[in-house]
Amino acid sequence: MKPALTILAALAVTFAFLAAGCGGGNTAPSNRGKKADDKLSRPEVPTEYRDLAMPAGISAEEGKKQFLADCASCHGEGGLGDGPVGKALVPPAGNLTDPRLHEAVGDDYFFWRISEGGAFAPFNSGMTPFKNKSEEQRWQLVAFIRTLKK
Ligand code: HEC
Secondary structure (H helix, E strand, C coil): CCHHHHHHHHHHHHHHHHHCCCCCCCCCHHHHHHHHHHCCCCCCCCCCCCCCCCCCCCCHHHHHHHHHHHCHHHHCCCCCCCCHHHHHCCCCCCCCCCHHHHHHCCHHHHHHHHHHCCCCCCCCCCCCCCCCCCHHHHHHHHHHHHHCCC
């Protein structure tokens, strides 16, 4: 940013802050921006996967074994997105512990993403598809990911 623009931006931020009564009103522009930041949005689950629900008796422990073997290189052992391969990807492997993600999506979203990966819009990512795993194995992974929520 050019210096003049930086000063303008600083003035705008100061003004927005004052106008919001130091952060009181929810309708002030500065707060609207913050609110959007606090929420994650994800694309709608396609009909093929929408509303699929976790079957009974799925083992998160089995999911953990698979995660360490097949996912940790990108997502990191704890799901933080800090695996050696995942860090270098563009976009990077996201943080699967983020509570905002867990609140934003259903199990059907995780099952979809694990099945189909990310080599299509809007993701266009290196997320590997795991359709070669059985449905039970994919649900085990979903169950394990749910335990990662911070
Ligand atoms: C080669 C690296 C790589 C591997 C291996 C990998 N992923 Fe990913 N994954 C990514 C990247 C990069 C993203 C972020 C971009 C995206 O959403 O497609 C991602 C995204 C995801 C998402 C969506 C997260 C969100 O914020 O919407 C889920 C769920 C996921 N991965 C689960 C898994 C599971 C489970 C495994 C193992 C069975 C796995 N991934 C293996 C790279 C990988």
